[in-house]
Each structure stands twice: as C-alpha cells, then as structure tokens.
Amino acid sequence: MIPPKKPDNEIARLAALHSYDILDTLPEQSYDDLLRIAAGICRTPMGAVTLVDDSRQWFKARLGVAVEETPRDVAFCGHAILVPDEVMVVPDARSDARFHDNPLVSGDPRIRFYAGAPVIAGGEAVGTMCVFDDVPHELSQAEREALQSLARQVSVLLDARRHARILGHHLRERDWYEQQLLQYQAQLEAHNADLAELSRTDALTGLPNRRAFDAALQAATGRTGDAGGLAVALIDIDHFKTINDLHGHPVGDQVLAAVAQVLRASAGSAATVARYGGEEFALLLHVTDAGAAELQAQYVREAVQNLPIGFPVTVSIGLALRRGDATPAALLDRADRALYAAKRGGRNRVELAGE
Numbered sequence: 249m250i251p252p253k254k255p256d257n258e259i260a261r262l263a264a265l266h267s268y269d270i271l272d273t274l275p276e277q278s279y280d281d282l283l284r285i286a287a288g289i290c291r292t293p294m295g296a297v298t299l300v301d302d303s304r305q306w307f308k309a310r311l312g313v314a315v316e317e318t319p320r321d322v323a324f325c326g327h328a329i330l331v332p333d334e335v336m337v338v339p340d341a342r343s344d345a346r347f348h349d350n351p352l353v354s355g356d357p358r359i360r361f362y363a364g365a366p367v368i369a370g371g372e373a374v375g376t377m378c379v380f381d382d383v384p385h386e387l388s389q390a391e392r393e394a395l396q397s398l399a400r401q402v403s404v405l406l407d408a409r410r411h412a413r414i415l416g417h418h419l420r421e422r423d424w425y426e427q428q429l430l431q432y433q434a435q436l437e438a439h440n441a442d443l444a445e446l447s448r449t450d451a452l453t454g455l456p457n458r459r460a461f462d463a464a465l466q467a468a469t470g471r472t473g474d475a476g477g478l479a480v481a482l483i484d485i486d487h488f489k490t491i492n493d494l495h496g497h498p499v500g501d502q503v504l505a506a507v508a509q510v511l512r513a514s515a516g517s518a519a520t521v522a523r524y525g526g527e528e529f530a531l532l533l534h535v536t537d538a539g540a541a542e543l544q545a546q547y548v549r550e551a552v553q554n555l556p557i558g559f560p561v562t563v564s565i566g567l568a569l570r571r572g573d574a575t576p577a578a579l580l581d582r583a584d585r586a587l588y589a590a591k592r593g594g595r596n597r598v599e600l601a602g603e
C-alpha cells in the first residue's frame with residue numbers, strides 16, 4: 249500500500265476546507281441526493297462525499313459505507329485530490345500498487361473499483377465525490393463527466409452554506425446593533441424625561457415652577473368654559489428681604505421650603521401650587537364662586553401665619569376669579585394687581601381682584 253502524500257498546498261487546502269466549518273456536521277439531504285445520483289449513473293452500490301482533513305477523511309454523505317470517517321493514510325480520496333482537475337479511476341484495486349493491500353480493499357467494504365472527482369471549494373481540492381464497488385469496473389467518458397459535474401454541485405452546496413452562514417452572521421450582528429440602538433433610545437428618552445421634569449420643577453421647594461404653572465393655567469383655561477370656575481392666587485411672602493437680612497440667606501431658603509410645604513398641604517389636592525418667582529408662589533384653584541376662592545385663600549394665609557418657625561412669617565395674597573373667557577395673561581394681571589393692593593393694604597391679607 250502506498251499512503252497518499254500531502255499536496256504542496258496542504259496548508260492553504262486545509263484552511264479552505266476549515267473555512268466552510270462543515271466537518272462533523274449532520275447528514276443533509278442535498279448531499280445525499282447528489283451522491284445517490286452519482287452512484288446511480290456510475291452503477292455502483294457504494295459511494296461517498298468525502299472531505300479530506302489533516303489526518304482523516306470524513307464523509308458528509310455516504311452510501312453503503314458503515315463508518316463516518318477513515319484514516320487519511322488509507323483514503324483513496326487522499327490520492328484523488330492530488331490531481332484536482334481529473335477524475336481518478338481505479339478499475340481494480342487489487343492490481344493497483346497503491347491499494348492492493350489497503351485495509352479497505354482486504355477488509356470491509358472490500359473496494360475493487362473506485363472513481364473519485366475532486367470537489368474544488370475556495371480554490372482548493374477539499375474532498376471528492378466518489379463511487380466504489382466490490383467488483384472491478386470501468387467508467388465511460390460520459391460517467392466520468394457526470395461524476396465531475398456532481399462534484400461541482402457539491403462545491404455549489406458548500407459555497408451556498410458559507411454564504412448562508414455569512415448572511416446569518418450579518419443578521420445577528422444587525423440584530424445586536426438594533427438592540428443597542430433600542431437601548432440607547434430608551435436611555436435617551438429617560439434622560440429627556442428627567443430633563444423635562446427638571447425644567448418644570450423648582451429645585452429648592454420641589455414645587456412646579458413658573459413654566460409648569462403657566463402650562464397648567466393655559467390648559468385649565470382651555471378646558472373651563474364656565475365663568476367663575478377658575479381662580480388664580482398670587483402669594484408673596486411679606487418682608488422677605490428682612491427675613492434674609494436678619495436670619496441669613498440659608499434660613500430664608502428654609503422659610504421658602506416651609507411655606508411651599510404648607511401651601512401644598514393647605515391648598516387642597518385639586519389645586520396646582522407653584523413657585524412663581526423668588527419669594528412668590530401661585531395657586532390655581534378650581535372653585536365655584538368668589539366666596540369659595542376667598543375662603544380657601546384665607547385658609548392658606550392662616551396656615552402660613554401659623555408656621556412654627558420661630559419668627560413671624562406671613563403672606564399677602566392677590567386673588568383673581570376668571571370671568572368670561574379671560575386669557576391666562578389677563579387673569580394673572582388682575583391677580584398681580586390684587587396682590588399689590590394686599591401689600592399696600594397692610595400685608596398678611598387676601599385681596600380679591602375686581603373687574
């Protein structure tokens with residue numbers, strides 16, 4: 249027996265074979281079908297689609313062969329791939345010096361006839377489409393060409409497999425990027441929501457700020473059709489500059505926070521309470537008439553007056569009831585003028601705006 253030598257381009261040949269990542273995969277109908285056609289055309293009971301690995305030949309498809317692989321040393325196909333563009337035909341292995349005492353000849357499957365067409369993939373002879381028989385044979389020119397054609401079809405299958413795998417890889421990569429994008433988008437939306445929240449909230453008191461109050465007023469005036477259903481109260485801490493001057497700015501901040509808390513607690517859950525400016529707050533009240541609005545404003549004023557802070561803190565309140573379809577600006581203007589009147593009138597009081 250003469251074991252097949254390794255071709256000069258063995259390293260490149262193995263690289264090409266391994267790039268298909270097909271060794272030791274499950275049988276596939278397409279390869280089985282091609283093999284069956286080859287055996288039918290060449291009139292043999294046995295055959296294989298072999299891939300010649302470093303030290304073994306592995307069968308992607310097999311017909312009448314019990315084993316999944318054999319050592320490369322005894323592989324007929326190891327010889328066949330040495331001449332990539334020819335079909336190797338061994339009419340009777342027993343009279344061929346390379347094979348007469350080959351264990352595949354002396355033992356099962358007792359090969360006498362062999363014909364193998366190299367499968368060229370990635371430019372290299374990676375294996376064969378081969379047929380064999382346990383009786384001697386000849387191969388006609390037409391059969392030889394058919395075997396070669398079927399070997400080319402094996403190459404087509406191998407390339408299709410590689411393209412499918414590359415495509416699958418790209419799709420998985422695209423899915424991954426899509427996932428990343430969705431995550432970034434969710435993060436951005438969360439940040440935007442945080443920013444929106446920040447831009448609508450006063451940091452010192454935690455109350456909605458002037459922008460948020462104006463938006464709430466705008467929305468409420470758009471909704472409320474009936475006159476007198478809505479009132480705005482502008483609330484200003486009295487002599488706040490003096491509080492700052494006497495007790496210091498940090499204490500002034502604490503007073504602002506305490507007043508904010510008391511306003512929120514005393515204004516009722518339906519009211520919108522906001523910090524409207526430095527020491528100025530605003531209330532949006534849903535009330536049925538001026539009497540109810542005034543009662544609520546007085547309640548708020550007294551709640552501030554009763555704050556247990558250690559020194560007197562009072563507020564002046566300008567109250568304006570919405571009449572007809574007055575705009576938010578007109579309503580605020582009337583409340584502001586009423587506040588001015590409350591200050592002038594002695595502070596710590598509620599003044600209801602006239603027409």
Ligand SMILES: Nc1nc2c(ncn2[C@@H]2O[C@H](COP(=O)(O)OP(=O)(O)OP(=O)(O)O)[C@@H](O)[C@H]2O)c(=O)[nH]1
Nearest residue numbers: 484485486487488489490492497498500501526527
């Ligand atoms: N501590 C503190 N003071 C503030 C803040 N915002 C505004 N102020 C102060 O609030 C004071 C408002 O003073 P003024 O507008 O003169 O009014 P006032 O002293 O409250 O007097 P009247 O409104 O007339 O009763 C100013 O001294 C501002 O510096 C703040 O966030 N913290």
